[in-house]
Amino acid sequence: MSAPSLTDQLGRVVMVIPTYNEADNLAWIVGRLRRAQPEVDVLVVDDGSPDGTGRLADELADADPQVHVIHRQEKAGLGAAYLHGFAWALDEGYDVIGEMDADGSHQPEELVRLLDALADGADLVLGSRYVPGGSVVNWPLRRWAISRAGNLYVRLLLGIPIKDATGGYRLFRRTTLEKIDLATARSAGYVFQTELATRALQHGLKVREVPIEFIERVRGDSKLSGGIASESMRRVTAWGLQERTAQLRGALRRRAGG
Template sequence: MMKKLIIIATYNEKDNIEKMLMDVFTSVPDVNILVIDDNSPDKTHEIVEKIITERYPDQLHLMKRSGKLGLGTAYIAGFNWGLERDYDVIGHMDADFSHNPKYLPSMFEALANGYDLVLGSRYVKGGGVVNWGLKRKIISRGGSLYAKIILGLPFNDLTGGFKCFKRKVLETIGINELKSTGYSFQIETTYKTYLNGFKIKEIPIIFEDRVLGQSKMSGSIFKEALLMVLRMRLNKNSFIRK
């Protein structure tokens, strides 16, 4: 049986975090969860600490950071934490229910059947988005298409943050050398995984825009992604490690 870890990075998610954690444990009872909280002003971490003490002392873990240090750095910290503790599979997802925990069993099943990275994909048959405006759709779909063309990747959703990796992928791609944040972080990890010959599968998900709280997406993150994709293409050969 695979030892599984899901990373959930939080910043001001007190309205969502308890239900999200319960839904993940309901969907995958044997999973472990690492919440990485960037010193949320709304005290998200206090809710997590209470759940650890009262319900899941062995399966739920908390990493508290000093401030808002960025999603990419949170995932890198989580990857390292998981590798140090010998997890076989390490995934990450959002705390706001845009990523539904009901898809986790299918993602883990794909890993058990020989895939090395599984992407929760909005842009394959059966996938989609709910409650998005036209601008958001254009930015997301356009960003994935742009990266797909520039990098020569055969995948449709390259900017999504619902992913599960086998540990050998993270050990190979140089997680401590990742340069990106936001959208481009997701592109970079998939690109490096692909270049190193690992098997990648997209499974369809319905992405529902958050109901509570505020989106973390910004124009600056999107612009960074455009530039980072070009840099990745120019540095392609340095990404190959296998």
């Protein structure tokens, strides 16, 4: 008798892939994902791409019943696209809901590492560039340094032990998404990733990082801009100050009560 597969242990799994102008990459990355994990479903959330990405997604869905598509009318941010996709997946009864980029930076062939960690008891698994065994390919030194410094800032200011809180290759149990209350998520941009990981820790959930090799896109343009990075730092700073203020008030109350 053969051993149960990871999806037998975990239940129904879907990977949510947000897209905006990814016509050059979409069929390539979905094909790789379907070959790497044939039992895992795919949900493409397209933000009204003018380059025809949405039409290509529909063609993939027509050819494969495990591929699904949501069409959004405007580009409203990564967090908004993921929230829409998560809501759909929860309504459809999926047990595990994942995130990955469409540009090939997250390798579908490494998804098994995240699935293994979830099956081993984690509530949220993060594909990490910055734990032992993780790496980044084809990034200039300046971008690598900014990313490492940003993650260090997040770790110190928010007081969380995560080495790569900004990465977007991850798996959630449905119970995790239900506990962290997506309806009150405050972020639309890339800082959405940090917010959800922080919320999971605040709820006492088990968050585990596994190493991945992150590969910079070779086709199409990066969606990361200076404005997005600035928004992330502003929000993280505000959350950190709120957390430290709450801790100080708590300490003062305890001292007064003592």
